[in-house]
Amino acid sequence: MHFVALVVQKYGGSSVATAERIKRVAERIVAARKGGDDVVVVVSAMGDTTDELLDLANQVSPLPPGRELDMLLTAGERISMALLAMAIHNLGYEARSFTGSQAGVITTSVHGRARIMDVTPGRLKGALDEGAVVIVAGFQGVSQDTKDVTTLGRGGSDTTAVALAAALQADVCEIYTDVDGIFTADPRIVPNARHIKQITYEEMLELAACGAKVLHLRSVEYARRAELPIHVRSSYSTNTGTMVIGSMEDLPVEQALITGVAHDRSEAKITIVGVPDEPGAAARIFETAAGAEINIDMIVQNVSTEGTGRTDISFTLPKTDGPTAMSALSKIQETVNFKGLLYDDHVGKVSLIGAGMRSHPGVAAGFFAALGQAGVNIEMISTSEIRVSVVCRDSDLDAAVSAIHEAFDLGGDGEAVVYAGTGR
Amino acid sequence: MHFVALVVQKYGGSSVATAERIKRVAERIVAARKGGDDVVVVVSAMGDTTDELLDLANQVSPLPPGRELDMLLTAGERISMALLAMAIHNLGYEARSFTGSQAGVITTSVHGRARIMDVTPGRLKGALDEGAVVIVAGFQGVSQDTKDVTTLGRGGSDTTAVALAAALQADVCEIYTDVDGIFTADPRIVPNARHIKQITYEEMLELAACGAKVLHLRSVEYARRAELPIHVRSSYSTNTGTMVIGSMEDLPVEQALITGVAHDRSEAKITIVGVPDEPGAAARIFETAAGAEINIDMIVQNVSTEGTGRTDISFTLPKTDGPTAMSALSKIQETVNFKGLLYDDHVGKVSLIGAGMRSHPGVAAGFFAALGQAGVNIEMISTSEIRVSVVCRDSDLDAAVSAIHEAFDLGGDGEAVVYAGTGR
Structure with a gap:
């Protein structure tokens, strides 16, 4: 007997950089759904979209106001999430995309680096209950005070994924990247660096603070508070990656x-x-x-x-x-x-x-x-x-x-x- | 003494196709604001953005679901409106952009060709009261039933502009295009075609239904019901264009x-x-x-x-x-x-x-x-x-x-x- 699990998956910008890659990610998501799991997907903007939008902003204003910059940049995930939902739909599965605001990601009102204050995922739960795969825009939310659109800053999509996983009481949050997880050192510098199967939140926090880019610091803090396991793995393989779980005290x-x-x-x-x-x-x-x-x-x-x-x-x-x-x-x-x-x-x-x-x-x-x-x-x-x-x-x-x-x-x-x- | 008027201006995709053109439109808006008028601007997506997004959609799915297509396409106005707000801000004037949903454009839930059912522009009024220029995404709204993002179909930005002008009791709705208004025939076919100063709603409706592309049929119907004057004019000159006003009965x-x-x-x-x-x-x-x-x-x-x-x-x-x-x-x-x-x-x-x-x-x-x-x-x-x-x-x-x-x-x-x- 298979118990239905709820899995939150997060795909970064390079995983959805082209229509071809979006289709590949869709296949991966459908495979999880076919396995019987409920799936919530958090997605970043396609490839260089964010940088291209920033370039446009600089062309019209040397110092654009934060509110409008957030409005502009959030167009990026809107595009990638809608395309991903279409690609899943094309494989015969129901999928619905939601902006940060629609997903109930409530933040402070500091544009460009807002913090998540609360997550009220009522619409997501409704869509999951109807059997749909849920796609959510990473990196963005809505200000509790002003109701304006906000962004969480660089690496914010990791935090979105962990926050949603915590609010939905997911069994695991999978962060997809371009490597098989976490190693004892950067394999490009140290060829015999070893793959790590499991690591505590505290160690992961120190690693993230010291330059390891695979997970954003704030997302690890959030996961530790929520005692939520993070599985860091590659979007190019089905290998088991690295589990971030458990406390140093144990x-x-x-x-x-x-x-x-x-x-x-x-x-x-x-x-x-x-x-x-x-x-x-x-x-x-x-x-x-x-x-x-x-x-x-x-x-x-x-x-x-x-x-x-x-x-x-x-x-x-x-x-x-x-x-x-x-x-x-x-x-x-x-x-x-x-x-x-x-x-x-x-x-x-x-x-x-x-x-x-x-x-x-x-x-x-x-x-x-x-x-x-x-x-x-x-x-x-x-x-x-x-x-x-x-x-x-x-x-x-x-x-x-x-x-x-x-x-x-x-x-x-x-x-x-x-x-x-x-x-x- | 100048009585403060409320003007709604609508700019199409070609008027905001590049960063340079966005800056020129910003100057035009600021000139109206300097003249003492309150200004609400409705803007389409930049140039070919909508077609490019449609092309991406076709790459991931031959028959994308309407809900997701609307989610995708509405990214277009999100980009242009944020950039326009930044460009105005750069000229020293406060400007705030709003999505169709934020602007209170309530529609039916038919994706791709939703109809406006109601307009509740509370947030726009608040921004106007604080002296800001208001920028609104054309072509889009939010479904009353499902709370999903909708689009109004081709030419929908004209309808957004007229609907907002009616709801805000604006003095005039200016539709900016690439010609000086309406002529007795297409000047490219008939060189001595004459410029028309004024035309009734009924005549404009017949013209729009018979192939005149300068105004969308639904926007003219909306303006007639609201008895709202439309001024069709060029974004490349300051010439007076064509006023659509008054009934045939008069x-x-x-x-x-x-x-x-x-x-x-x-x-x-x-x-x-x-x-x-x-x-x-x-x-x-x-x-x-x-x-x-x-x-x-x-x-x-x-x-x-x-x-x-x-x-x-x-x-x-x-x-x-x-x-x-x-x-x-x-x-x-x-x-x-x-x-x-x-x-x-x-x-x-x-x-x-x-x-x-x-x-x-x-x-x-x-x-x-x-x-x-x-x-x-x-x-x-x-x-x-x-x-x-x-x-x-x-x-x-x-x-x-x-x-x-x-x-x-x-x-x-x-x-x-x-x-x-x-x-x-």
Whole structure:
């Protein structure tokens, strides 16, 4: 006897980039439906649609209002979801598409990066009860206050999928991507990187925060709160991918020492030179950054140079926030009275993640030793209970990843019990 | 002192086909706003967007479901309206875009050709009260029953504009097109065709039904019921165009004999050969056509051929309905017991329209005489109180239009009081 399961599947833009690929995805969805499961599909805009729409926007206005930009961009998923519903219909199955608003994805009113506040999927339930496959636009919702259309920001479709799966009490949320799941390191850098069968939410959160692009950070947070399993798998194969499930607290202490190595090339480093070493100076700098909506990652404050009463502060941030941050900080140079600003976009970040790290204090030492032997100079350090990260030159990044992966014996022929790493 | 007027402006797809044209339309809208008027703008999809989306739909499904096709096509106006709002915002004016659903355009649930049942423009009024220019997606609405997104069919944006203007009690509805309004004939066929300053709803209805594409028939019907003036004008000039206003009943009898000449190349003719001359045969044929949603225009039934007990029935219909009609009719050939079907897509229709025709019985005679002198063979005839139409060979159509225009002295140097004709 087959118990009917409810599966939420999410397909990214590259999976639906052309009419041909949409038809292939439709076949995959119909296969799940034929197996007896109820299926809800979350879909992104086709291929480069979002970038093409942004380009059009820039042609008519250098600084388009957020409300209208969200109205424009949400046309992208509208197109892909309707086409996917048609393709499924053409295979003889009933399918209905719903916008974020129709699906009951209620958000804050911050255009461009709204947060999901509630999900009221009444219409989706009705369509499922009638036997239809439900297609929902990812990345979008409707503001609770203004009733305007909103978008959730980059990677928002993952969050849509997890939020719907939680609201519908789905059995699993499948995130389809172009790789077979999560590996102990990026296989393009480390050829013998191992595939991971299962990983905890905490480890996945650290990986996502450290550059693994396969799952968006917010979607993992959401899944952890809802205790919803995520299955990360390839849309090009039927292989089992990686299950994100369970808490670190439930792991046997002796099991997982290290899960994997993540890396990130998307950050830049800003150094504020000659900051007066007095109370409030650093606070004013980071208040300014926060006011400009800059996401700061790592921060290092040097010991004050003897006799000068001044120090340097460095921090990392997404390269895309770089120009905004430099402009905001230069405006407070006089009031804060610092000497100058340096911008460096040739940095990389490498991280080692593992739940077992908590009970093995020697991990950090081994990490730094491996980097030293590989001749990688360390510029900044940051740690958490289950992670060690350093910033180095971007030209050293591949060597750093390989050295650490090798030092902790994470490769396919090694003995380590491993289950994590970067996606792509 | 300037009384604040409320103006609804409608721009078609060619007026917003590129980012450059969108910026030009934005300037025009801002000029009206600067003049002190409240402005509501209805906009179609950019250029060929609708056709491109239809092409994508056909790539994934030969017969896409109407609900999903409407979901897909409405992405087109979503893009153009958001871009137009951005372009206006860039000129320093507040602008907000609204989908058909957000604008309160409530329709029937017939996908692809829904009818507007009600307009509840609460959100538009709110935005106008706050001083914003309001941009609304043409061609689309939301079904009262299913809450699904609907489209109004070809030319639906004109109807959206008129319906919103009526609901908002606007002072005028301006329809922007690529000509300066309405002429006594198509100037590409008749070089001395005259521009018409004013025309009644009834005359405009006949013109629209006879092939003048400048205004959609349903929008004129809507405007007549609401007694709303329509100003048809060019988006490429600031010239005054043609006002559609007032009823035929209000015209002085002696004024307008003839308004203009319309022509139509978009129809085909189907002849059903050897239909049994018995009660019910014709009824079954036209019930079949109605069941297949075919829009029939003119019908001619020959006198029964002596001794055979059979007759021929011919009718005209849009060429686009041709294949569907032939397929539906061939299915009833046995039950109705007719001999055969002929399809002819080389016909043209020429019409003479004029409110004054009612009190001047000689008009039809002059019309046929002019066609006879021009050597045009008449295949079918149809008349109304204010119109005479004939079907002829499509190769004779230009000659027919010129001959009639000349015979009734409608040209620029003539003396006739004229005010109508085809747009383009």
